[in-house]
Amino acid sequence: MSTSESTYTPTLTIIGGGPGGYEAALVAAKLGAQVTVVERKGMGGAAVLTDVVPSKTLIATADSMRRVQRAAQLGVDLGDVEPRARMSEVDHRILQIAGEQSRDIEADLERRGVRIVRGRGRVVGPHQVQVTPEGAEEPSETLTCDAILVSVGASPRELPTAKPDGERIFNWTQLYALEDIPEHMIVVGSGVTGAEFASAYDLLGAQVSLVSSREHVLPGEDQDAAQLLEHVFASNGVNVVSKSRAEAVERTADGVRVTLSGEGAAQTPTLEGSHCLLAVGGVPNTEDLGLEEVGVRLTDSGHVAVDGVSRTSVPSIYAAGDCTGELALASVAAMQGRIAVAHLMGDAVKPLRKHLVASNIFTSPEIATVGVTQAQVDAGECQADVVKLEFATNPRAKMQGISEGFVKVFARKGSGTVLGGVVVAPRASELIWSLALAVTHKLHVDDLADTFTVYPSMSGSLAEAARRLHVRL
Ligand SMILES: Cc1cc2nc3c(=O)[nH]c(=O)nc-3n(C[C@H](O)[C@H](O)[C@H](O)COP(=O)(O)OP(=O)(O)OC[C@H]3O[C@@H](n4cnc5c(N)ncnc54)[C@H](O)[C@@H]3O)c2cc1C
Numbered sequence: 001m002s003t004s005e006s007t008y009t010p011t012l013t014i015i016g017g018g019p020g021g022y023e024a025a026l027v028a029a030k031l032g033a034q035v036t037v038v039e040r041k042g043m044g045g046a047a048v049l050t051d052v053v054p055s056k057t058l059i060a061t062a063d064s065m066r067r068v069q070r071a072a073q074l075g076v077d078l079g080d081v082e083p084r085a086r087m088s089e090v091d092h093r094i095l096q097i098a099g100e101q102s103r104d105i106e107a108d109l110e111r112r113g114v115r116i117v118r119g120r121g122r123v124v125g126p127h128q129v130q131v132t133p134e135g136a137e138e139p140s141e142t143l144t145c146d147a148i149l150v151s152v153g154a155s156p157r158e159l160p161t162a163k164p165d166g167e168r169i170f171n172w173t174q175l176y177a178l179e180d181i182p183e184h185m186i187v188v189g190s191g192v193t194g195a196e197f198a199s200a201y202d203l204l205g206a207q208v209s210l211v212s213s214r215e216h217v218l219p220g221e222d223q224d225a226a227q228l229l230e231h232v233f234a235s236n237g238v239n240v241v242s243k244s245r246a247e248a249v250e251r252t253a254d255g256v257r258v259t260l261s262g263e264g265a266a267q268t269p270t271l272e273g274s275h276c277l278l279a280v281g282g283v284p285n286t287e288d289l290g291l292e293e294v295g296v297r298l299t300d301s302g303h304v305a306v307d308g309v310s311r312t313s314v315p316s317i318y319a320a321g322d323c324t325g326e327l328a329l330a331s332v333a334a335m336q337g338r339i340a341v342a343h344l345m346g347d348a349v350k351p352l353r354k355h356l357v358a359s360n361i362f363t364s365p366e367i368a369t370v371g372v373t374q375a376q377v378d379a380g381e382c383q384a385d386v387v388k389l390e391f392a393t394n395p396r397a398k399m400q401g402i403s404e405g406f407v408k409v410f411a412r413k414g415s416g417t418v419l420g421g422v423v424v425a426p427r428a429s430e431l432i433w434s435l436a437l438a439v440t441h442k443l444h445v446d447d448l449a450d451t452f453t454v455y456p457s458m459s460g461s462l463a464e465a466a467r468r469l470h471v472r473l
């Protein structure tokens with residue numbers, strides 16, 4: 001540990017090289033810390049290697065299928081050509097992009113002087129991390145440091161009666177070895193992961209069934225958006241089996257059988273398909289990490305308990321990302337990592353502001369949100385006026401053949417300060433930024449309304465919604 005004030009160079013050991021870990025490493029190195037990242041798989045973490053990057057790359061192919069299909073409506077004659085994704089090429093591209101992204105991150109870290117140690121890290125003291133190389137029985141080294149950042153992420157939750165085998169029954173990390181489009185993919189779980197994959201495989205040409213434990217898909221998201229997505233699913237022939245839980249998934253001679261329970265099971269007790277994807281949530285990778293032994297408090301769900309500046313119950317140990325049970329988003333993990341470093345280095349630090357987080361569900365159409373939610377407004381948790389505008393009347397949407405989607409803006413009652421919004425549209429992920437900017441900087445609806453938008457553009461509807469929320473003084 002460093003002792004002299006004048007030459008103080010804090011040493012930081014980070015366990016986990018995902019967005020929580022690598023972003024923290026980059027910032028800490030820039031601020032002059034000596035940083036070591038211990039990672040058992042590859043830099044970029046699950047976000048880059050198995051979760052965000054692969055799924056969004058698959059969705060990019062699915063989206064190009066959607067655009068080709070829509071081209072006919074716009075007058076393009078595709079002849080007799082039936083667009084078809086060549087799955088082995090798609091998978092190859094996915095893995096290549098993920099690998100490249102991981103190597104780019106690694107090179108960036110090394111360029112900034114961050115030491116990368118391959119292996120499994122375990123906390124053995126408030127200032128000590130032991131590293132065991134993959135496949136080895138004994139630790140290879142013990143790192144001593146001023147502070148530790150735990151950013152070990154999460155892994156797919158497994159059901160005891162539905163073991164993924166990577167051939168017919170998958171978790172989301174195993175999907176990228178498929179040689180062909182599945183004939184009938186049964187997706188279990190209608191959270192964000194399940195909805196995104198159901199949407200992608202539908203566009204790629206698979207028959208899709210989606211097992212939803214609740215009445216509607218995407219519980220917890222904006223219900224107007226969720227219902228619109230359900231409507232799109234129904235129009236495309238996706239079979240949403242609601243109020244049903246998968247009790248078991250087993251292999252049959254040429255596919256899978258999913259046994260259901262719950263209200264929906266009265267009508268559909270079993271589903272037969274060619275493949276099954278389990279998207280039933282994740283569990284934090286905190287088991288056997290040594291945390292409780294050194295006094296770090298875990299929650300009942302096994303997440304690391306942290307405060308707004310990523311501190312755990314042990315002063316020298318910070319935590320960031322999915323292992324903390326905060327919003328499970330790459331952007332939030334990265335922000336928590338940066339905040340931890342700022343706090344450690346005595347830099348200016350603002351606690352994590354969850355109400356400012358912008359996020360996007362990469363279904364077709366995409367669903368992007370920021371700030372307060374309709375549920376909060378309906379529950380009276382905040383006093384807001386709401387305007388919802390359908391994109392159906394937007395000229396750019398008409399030109400592009402977009403008939404479904406909307407923008408919703410929430411503004412504080414009486415004052416007109418922008419509090420939040422929802423955009424449902426292709427590329428909603430890009431449109432939400434103007435609302436995120438408004439929410440973060442407490443802009444007024446008039447600030448949005450008075451800003452020029454391009455004519456014709458989808459963002460014209462955002463400005464129009466703001467205009468309708470004008471507060472007359
Ligand atoms: C299918 C899917 C799609 C998603 N899409 C999006 C999206 O589009 N946008 C978005 O913002 N979020 C998305 N997410 C969420 C996002 O993936 C996570 O929020 C993000 O990965 C969290 O980053 P992290 O650094 O906490 O953990 P991770 O990315 O999981 O990284 C943790 C790393 O720690 C390593 N590790 C674990 N234990 C040890 C140990 N003992 N020693 C050494 N290393 C260890 C792991 O190998 C891993 O590399 C998606 C999630 C899923 C499942």
Ligand SMILES: NC(=O)c1ccc[n+]([C@@H]2O[C@H](COP(=O)([O-])OP(=O)(O)OC[C@H]3O[C@@H](n4cnc5c(N)ncnc54)[C@H](O)[C@@H]3O)[C@@H](O)[C@H]2O)c1
Pocket residue numbers: 159188189190191192193194196211212213214219244245246247279280281282327328329359360361362
């Ligand atoms: N685009 C993105 O930003 C993105 C994409 C994917 C995931 N994520 C993040 O990852 C986190 C986890 O999302 P998720 O969708 O993987 O998990 P989740 O926990 O949000 O959803 C899992 C769903 O599966 C259901 N379920 C559990 N057991 C079941 C069973 N036996 N049968 C049927 N349904 C069952 C649950 O009720 C739940 O609705 C989220 O917080 C999300 O923000 C983000």
